[in-house]
Structures are given as C-alpha cells and as structure tokens.
Amino acid sequence: MSERESSLDRDVRRSVYRVFGWGDIVMDIPKDMRRISDYSASLGHKTNHAKLNNAEFSFIKHPRFGEIIGIYATKHIKAGMEIFVDYGYIEKYQATQGIIENMLEMMRVTGGWGNKKEFNSDLKRTIGYFRNKVDEMKPLIKAVKMARTFL
Structure with a gap:
C-alpha cells in the first residue's frame, strides 16, 4: 500500500468509486451518497472506463460546491449512450x-x-x-x- 493510500480512510481505500489524479486529490463518493437518489450534484462516479472515451474528467465550477471535478464530453453523446472516461x-x-x-x-x-x-x-x-x-x-x-x- 502506498503512503498516499495508507493516509486514506479505510472506506475510501476500499471504495470502487475512488479515482486518483490531479496531484493529491482523490475523487470519491461517500457510502451514503452513492445512489443517484441521494447524490446527483455530479454523476461522475457513474462513468465507465474505456481507452476510446467520449468524455474526460476536468475541473468545473459548481454553483453550490465550488470547484469540483466534472465530466466534459469530448465527442457528441446521444441521449441514452454510455459515458466513457479513460481512468488512466x-x-x-x-x-x-x-x-x-x-x-x-x-x-x-x-x-x-x-x-x-x-x-x-x-x-x-x-x-x-x-x-x-x-x-x-x-x-x-x-x-x-x-x-x-x-x-
């Protein structure tokens, strides 16, 4: 386990929703906010991985939460299509x-x-x-x- 991972909370280390990147930032959705009915400020945790992606993670200004990591489409995405991001x-x-x-x-x-x-x-x-x-x-x-x- 890396020094960075050892400093994280146990639930965060086991979370399937965590994404490392952007220096020391770890994007994760707390356990009680993983359902869309409980958390919908961003649906970044619902994207899937693909090297041939149609979107990417980027910093955005959220009106309520300030600067957060969001999803930007890199190609036209039709309604109902899956959103894919290269997790690296x-x-x-x-x-x-x-x-x-x-x-x-x-x-x-x-x-x-x-x-x-x-x-x-x-x-x-x-x-x-x-x-x-x-x-x-x-x-x-x-x-x-x-x-x-x-x-």
Whole structure:
C-alpha cells in the first residue's frame, strides 16, 4: 500500500468509486451518497472506463460546491449512450512496473548479484517463503481481529 493510500480512510481505500489524479486529490463518493437518489450534484462516479472515451474528467465550477471535478464530453453523446472516461489505468500500471523494475535492478546490483537469473531465482524463493509465513499467520490474525471486536 502506498503512503498516499495508507493516509486514506479505510472506506475510501476500499471504495470502487475512488479515482486518483490531479496531484493529491482523490475523487470519491461517500457510502451514503452513492445512489443517484441521494447524490446527483455530479454523476461522475457513474462513468465507465474505456481507452476510446467520449468524455474526460476536468475541473468545473459548481454553483453550490465550488470547484469540483466534472465530466466534459469530448465527442457528441446521444441521449441514452454510455459515458466513457479513460481512468488512466494503463499509464499507472506502466509507471508502477517501471518503478518496480528499477527497484529490483537496484536490489540486484547493491546486493551483489551479478547474474540476473540467480537473483530472480533467489527472489522467487524469498517471496514463496514469506507467502507461506503469511498463510501460517492468517489464523492468528483472524483471531486478533475477532478479539478486537470484543474490546
């Protein structure tokens, strides 16, 4: 979990409606405002993702809420058509992959592994070891969580 995500409320981290972007801004709709009957100042949380989009997120001035993130059509959208926005998943994935590859290369070089195959093999073995340990700890973690509900 990133430092930015860890600073978010637990409900926000689990929300399917959150969208990261625009610096440190996280767009999310609180649980009690996710139905259109409860919240209709913006319907941005009802857009779908597509690389071939017909709209985009942008800042707009709302008469009641001030500056908010809204949806602008980039093409003509007929009544009844779905609205698609590019969420930027691929760009985020590529950036994350690049960071991970750079970190692994730095670990390999600073750890003294000259051979990439040997490094990858040791890394897989280490990851497997930790996965097994996590599986062994799951019953204990579950018991601690259950005990917390009684405290």
